[in-house]
Amino acid sequence: MNILKRGQAGTMQSSDLMVIVEPADKLIIEIESTVKKQFEHLIRARLEQVLDKFGVASGRISISDRGALDYAIEARLETALQRAGGA
Amino acid sequence: MIVELTSGPDIAAAKNLIKRNGLSFEEGFDELFGIHESDELVAVGARAGNILKMLIVEPSHQGGPLLGEMATALVSRGLDAGFESLFIYTKPEYVRTFEALNFTLLANQGRAALLEYGNGLRNWLAAKRSLVRTGxxxxxxxxxxxxxxxxxxxxxxxxxxxxxxxxxxxxxxxxxxxxxxxxxxxxxxxxxxxxxxxxxxxxxxxxxxxxxxxxxxxxxxxxxxxxxxxxxxxxxxxxxxxxxxxxxxxxxxxxxxxxxxxxxxxxxxxxxxxxxxxxxxxxxxxxxxxxxxxxxxxxxxxxxxxxxxxxxxxxxxxxxxxxxxxxxxxxxxxxx
CATH class of the missing domain: 3.40.50.620 (HUPs)
Incomplete structure (x- = not known):
């Protein structure tokens, strides 16, 4: 799918994350997290997995995470992508 | 539930909550939000353009989800309004609280601190790296x-x-x-x-x-x-x-x-x-x-x-x- 407009999902609550996806020329993933030092690589892997599943090849994916678990990351990104049109 | 405060009595209650907690109420915001519990206003926050201000949670209700709920609303509205970056002025003792919400400290002057949601400054500097000269x-x-x-x-x-x-x-x-x-x-x-x-x-x-x-x-x-x-x-x-x-x-x-x-x-x-x-x-x-x-x-x-x-x-x-x-x-x- 293509990201056609800005899509946002999630909250800034503890154990949740906020995802913002926007159109861009290439794929850019920006991760802010209170547990970035320990888990950035795992968060990134999970985001990439979802992006793969939806065939997203370009867009700016920004997340700010407060220690969300895998399934929350997946669900929030999926929702943001759907809101960004096309999924 | 979070609501926009527009009526006279609601705004008066917000003023009261803000003043009671040591901030001054400043006119000139685009939106003012509040959260009620048992008919009592327990949290407020306002947005003026790309600046978030007057963000207060009643001390008896701190430590729960209210701050996150208020911050989510203010940040989402700010991003919806088209701002790439959102800023907050707060007291230095609250810097850690906002850092836990993924705000980044830009400057602390002793009596006030300025934070930015996300990493706009770092990204801006990174984009200018090719202009850096020695000497x-x-x-x-x-x-x-x-x-x-x-x-x-x-x-x-x-x-x-x-x-x-x-x-x-x-x-x-x-x-x-x-x-x-x-x-x-x-x-x-x-x-x-x-x-x-x-x-x-x-x-x-x-x-x-x-x-x-x-x-x-x-x-x-x-x-x-x-x-x-x-x-x-x-x-x-x-x-x-x-x-x-x-x-x-x-x-x-x-x-x-x-x-x-x-x-x-x-x-x-x-x-x-x-x-x-x-x-x-x-x-x-x-x-x-x-x-x-x-x-x-x-x-x-x-x-x-x-x-x-x-x-x-x-x-x-x-x-x-x-x-x-x-x-x-x-x-x-x-x-x-």
Whole structure:
């Protein structure tokens, strides 16, 4: 799918994350997290997995995470992508 | 549940909650939100453009989800409104609280701290990495509303005293001349100075976020705090990135606020091993050159005199068809 407009999902609550996806020329993933030092690589892997599943090849994916678990990351990104049109 | 507060009684309750918790209630917000529990207002927060303010959770309700809920609403609304970056002023003791919400500290002045949601500053600097030069570097920050022979003189004098001069044009679009015009006139005006590196201030120097009162030209305690934050941010984050050790300003005979900004720099910059260099204003035959004088002449339609004050490149624009709306605006403002 293509990201056609800005899509946002999630909250800034503890154990949740906020995802913002926007159109861009290439794929850019920006991760802010209170547990970035320990888990950035795992968060990134999970985001990439979802992006793969939806065939997203370009867009700016920004997340700010407060220690969300895998399934929350997946669900929030999926929702943001759907809101960004096309999924 | 979070709701927008618009009715008189709701706003009065918000005022009360804000004041009871040691902040002042400031008018001039775009949106004010509140959260009620058992019919009682327990959290508030407001957004004015890209600035979040008056964010309070009643102490008896802290430690729960209310702050996150309020912050989510304010940030989402701000992003929906099209702002790339959102800022919050808070007390230094709350810096950690906001860092836990993924805000990044930009500057702490002792009585107030400025934080940004996300990593705008880091991204902005990263995008400018190719402009970084080694050597003895200076900086000058100018609004150039519009670019005058005074600005040119300041840039030339400063450029002679350093290896590279970073010339930051104020990005904030709150002046008569729009940013792209101001920037282009500077670009044309300084193109013969070989060691000038031209860039804009983004949201991080003299902006609506770092120093909003600058654009209101009022000198009060709030303005003092803001200019200290603005200068701290420049000195601690921006200057080290570009290797800037001198900041140049023109002496300021007219504007009290700019003068006190210069004084504050004189006081704070040495702590960061940056020297403030004041350069005497250039005078035309008829007096000190300033952009406000240029605007005054335009308002009176005395374009012939402008030659004394602005370089040829600026003059060409001021007399052009494209500047007609600006001239008309000035003449209209004067008649009012």
């Amino acid at each position: 003895m570097n200076g900086a000058v920050v100018m609004n150039c509303n519009p670019f005058t022979k005074g600005h040119l003189y300041l840039a030339e004098s400063a450029a002679r005293q350093v290896d590279n001069l970073y010339l930051f044009v104020v990005r904030e679009d709150r002046s008569l001349f729009p940013f792209d015009v101001r920037f282009r006139l500077v670009q044309e005006g300084v193109r013969n100075i070989s060691n000038v590196i031209l860039l804009d201030t983004s949201r991080y120097i003299v902006s609506g976020a770092t120093f909003p009162t600058y654009f209101l030209k009022q000198d009060d305690p709030v303005a003092r705090i803001q200019m200290e934050l603005d200068i701290t941010l420049f000195s601690s984050r921006i200057a080290p990135f570009f290797g800037i050790t001198r900041r140049f300003v023109g002496t300021e005979p007219n504007c009290k606020l700019t003068n006190s900004y210069n004084d504050t720099m004189k006081r704070l910059l040495p702590d960061y091993a940056i020297e403030l260099v004041e350069i005497e204003r250039k005078e035309a035959l008829s007096g000190v050159i300033s952009a406000s004088r240029v605007r005054e002449l335009m308002a009176r339609n005395e374009l012939a005199q402008l030659d004394d004050y602005v370089p040829a490149s600026t003059l060409a624009f001021l007399a052009s068809e494209a500047a007609e709306p600006i001239r008309r605006q000035l003449q209209f403002d004067m008649r009012r």
